[in-house]
Amino acid sequence: MSDKPSVLFVCVHNAGRSQMAAGWLRHLAGDTVEVRSAGSAPANQVNPAAVEAMREVGIDITDQTPKLLEWETAESSDVIVTMGCGDACPVFPGKRYEDWQLDDPAGKDVDAVRPIRDEIRARIEKLAGELAAGRTAG
Template sequence: MTRPSVLFVCVHNAGRSQMAAGWLRHLAGDAVEVRSAGSMPGDRINPAAVEAMAEAGIDITDQRPRVLTTDAVEASDVVVTMGCGDACPVFPGKRYLDWALDDPAGQGVEAVRPIRDEVERRVRGLLAELEVPAPARD
């Protein structure tokens, strides 16, 4: 089986999609190709998202918001949208998942922690669907 690729998309590519990409990289290693993008990317990653992920032992400080491109969608097997609505391009033959998650924008780390944990739960579920083993939860 070829290595699956997953694209996480939200509006600003600064919180939810970055946390999801961080979890997927952390849990799957090189077994999955990971991308993230935003329909209207912000200028930096949400500091509360960075802090919440650091608490889980995952460093996303080197990531930058990226603009969503049709190439990124076409190159991905699974596209996970998180509140980007009609701005997310839809291509035939792609698998789409829409994860309804609270937006961490403007929230403190206390509000972001439950979003982080829900993102982890969903990423683990996605890995199970892709039949990619993930390490057990601590």
């Protein structure tokens, strides 16, 4: 078992918010955190406006594909961050849960996605700091 914390980002389509959050955490935490993302009803592709908004800040998420949320993935994650998946998100005792209320970038242009991207970054910076503090406290 790895001592590296595992974070799962979940939204409905796994095409915008969760992909941007995963991109930010990979970028900011490097290999100190296992990063996962999934959706309760995955889209066919990552939202092009989300890809462009992340590209503008030097993060490439073009190689990511929306994935179906699987029970085992959630069960084996330490932190589960939900972003509007509602009752489709499984709940496991002992897991840390955060529910981030964020605008959905679906159907929006890149100008409308930038503020969502920036809000996600602020939340990821806080989460990454908490994960790093927890790792060094042990």
